[in-house]
Amino acid sequence: MTSRPKLRLHPKHGARIKSGSPWVYSNEVIMDRASKLLPAGTLVEVVDDHDAPLGTAYFNAHSLIAARVLAPGKGAKIDQNFFRERFERARALRDKLIGKPFYRLVHAEADLCPGLVVDRYDDVLVAQSGTAGMDALAPLWLDALIAEFSPRAIFIKSNSPSREHEGVKDDVRVAYGDLEDGAYVEEAGLRHRVDPMAGQKTGWFFDQRDNRAFLIALSKGATMLDAYSYIGALAFGALKAGANSAVLLDSSQPALDAATETARANGLTDRSDIRRCDVLVELEELAPTGERFDIVSCDPPPFVRSKKDLESGARGYRKLARLAAPLVTPGGFLCLSSCSHAIDSERFQHECAVGLARADRTARLIRASGAAPDHPVHPMLPETAYLKSLVYQLD
Numbered sequence: 001m002t003s004r005p006k007l008r009l010h011p012k013h014g015a016r017i018k019s020g021s022p023w024v025y026s027n028e029v030i031m032d033r034a035s036k037l038l039p040a041g042t043l044v045e046v047v048d049d050h051d052a053p054l055g056t057a058y059f060n061a062h063s064l065i066a067a068r069v070l071a072p073g074k075g076a077k078i079d080q081n082f083f084r085e086r087f088e089r090a091r092a093l094r095d096k097l098i099g100k101p102f103y104r105l106v107h108a109e110a111d112l113c114p115g116l117v118v119d120r121y122d123d124v125l126v127a128q129s130g131t132a133g134m135d136a137l138a139p140l141w142l143d144a145l146i147a148e149f150s151p152r153a154i155f156i157k158s159n160s161p162s163r164e165h166e167g168v169k170d171d172v173r174v175a176y177g178d179l180e181d182g183a184y185v186e187e188a189g190l191r192h193r194v195d196p197m198a199g200q201k202t203g204w205f206f207d208q209r210d211n212r213a214f215l216i217a218l219s220k221g222a223t224m225l226d227a228y229s230y231i232g233a234l235a236f237g238a239l240k241a242g243a244n245s246a247v248l249l250d251s252s253q254p255a256l257d258a259a260t261e262t263a264r265a266n267g268l269t270d271r272s273d274i275r276r277c278d279v280l281v282e283l284e285e286l287a288p289t290g291e292r293f294d295i296v297s298c299d300p301p302p303f304v305r306s307k308k309d310l311e312s313g314a315r316g317y318r319k320l321a322r323l324a325a326p327l328v329t330p331g332g333f334l335c336l337s338s339c340s341h342a343i344d345s346e347r348f349q350h351e352c353a354v355g356l357a358r359a360d361r362t363a364r365l366i367r368a369s370g371a372a373p374d375h376p377v378h379p380m381l382p383e384t385a386y387l388k389s390l391v392y393q394l395d
Helices: 080-097 132-136 138-149 162-166 206-217 233-240 253-265 279-289 307-327 345-358
Strands: 006-008 023-025 042-047 053-059 065-072 102-107 116-121 124-129 153-158 171-177 183-187 190-194 223-227 245-250 272-276 293-298 328-338 363-369 388-394
Touching (some): 053 132, 102 183, 116 138, 132 138, 190 253, 206 388, 223 233, 233 272, 245 253
Parallel strands (some): 223 293
Antiparallel strands (some): 023 065, 042 053, 116 124, 183 190, 363 388
16 A cells, blocks of 8 residues: 555645535646556545645546545555445445436545445346446445345446546446346336447436436426426336326337336326427427427426537537427426536526516416435535436416
């Protein structure tokens, strides 16, 4: 541990780390020749300009976030037990918050595992590494997951855009066990088949769990339009709770095939209308037909993937609100969501309000929320609170 390279910060650049931030930016680091030559993912000891220890981290000279702190202080032992202790703590919290073993088990920096996400589908775990450092530590955290959970399978789904900035290739594979029997999730009284390999993200969106539950609680006797439905968690949850009917819109045929299977398995086929389409085009074409819904939910993929996309993406959210609002019955509810981390809550709410006004609908915002609590936010990284969900009642 004492032989690890030292990563020295410029003068006056240690305050954020001392305050608990887990990120060290490249412009804070003295990038001497030795540092630049370190292989991506190397474990280092971060020190300030007076050589005082700040933390044990992994380092990538080619990334904007040059180092991510694994433990404060000096000389932390990074081994299987290091990760197992963190996984034990993360599981205890989720079991208290969620109860059933279907949740985001590890949420990167907030669970003191920077760059690592793990979703739990009972005895199947799906892991995503977003950094070269977590790739390098994979043998340790994989062994810790096996020791702590005795899973049937662990699937690695490391293919996020952030990996390109880290200079590492995608890694998608079964790392342990097998997935012959598939993976399933239970929510709102239903059992859904998920596909970690071909599905979006890890196969399911646990972050929207509480937002779905809020709309489902309003759905008895209602008609629903679930735009960007994916495999139908919201729509089918509403039908299970007593909604009269639900229309599901999505562009992904595999997702809609899974939705069709869920509808058939749960006797919901006659009350569900599953449509493959370009969702924005379909919303525009629905308005002249006179078809209206008591609840409309729009949960699109990110319109703003980076700051350079902010203005065009913001216009996209404004357009989405403008197209969705006319489809809501008077007194009905409209939910608009954004998973774009690069647009903040204030700007997102403004664009939605402008879209509603341009649709000539008056509205009241009755709920503004983020991700479910199994997606905690690190106190020093408020910008990682990426999910935004707004529910309006429209006149």
